[in-house]
Amino acid sequence: TSYVHMLNATMCATTRVICAILENYQTEDGIVVPEAIRKFMPPGYNEKLPFVKPAPIDEQEAKKQKKGKKGDKPPAEPKEQ
Template identity: 60%
Template structure:
């Protein structure tokens, strides 16, 4: 997932990306760790989530703030990252020169001494956009988490209910030759 927005929108949209990821993983029945976070007050009811607010030393150069989502991986005996969401503020926009013209009366949130240029058309100064990105679903890690968390003693795998319509209504995956 990728977002280009005005600076005053980036924190709320970062939270929305995390909410979307968390809702998706919860629908899949994955167990993940949860830290008390402000996003929980946004109407999304976290049950067994852990969203890690990553320390600055673990961030890549573009990221101002990053959250990792980890799911329980029985084969590893620990939680493992299945997605992340980063707020890159204007880092990428500055390098790509992505600007917007704020609506009249909208306050610009630029770093001190880094105001936007006036543009053609007399509409006032431009400002750098903010960019955000989120993994949404790291498919290989997601498959591992789904298989490991839904495997039965006989080796069969219970298909999460939300995925059944995409598998022709299949409720349990069995090995070839194994009875359902």
């Protein structure tokens, strides 16, 4: 008897596999596609998946630096009542 393992992800937990690939194959500019799944990837993306947006943590850091440059004044002190 032959079993169909990839029908509806019956062989593995798909999200766990994706997380493992992302964690283990991440580089500075994208994700290196593991050799075993390159034949299933679309043309142009069979070796590396480039990042297309900056990481959210980089965006937050840029916003903090931008705010710091705008308001170089010290914060206003609370008024006494």
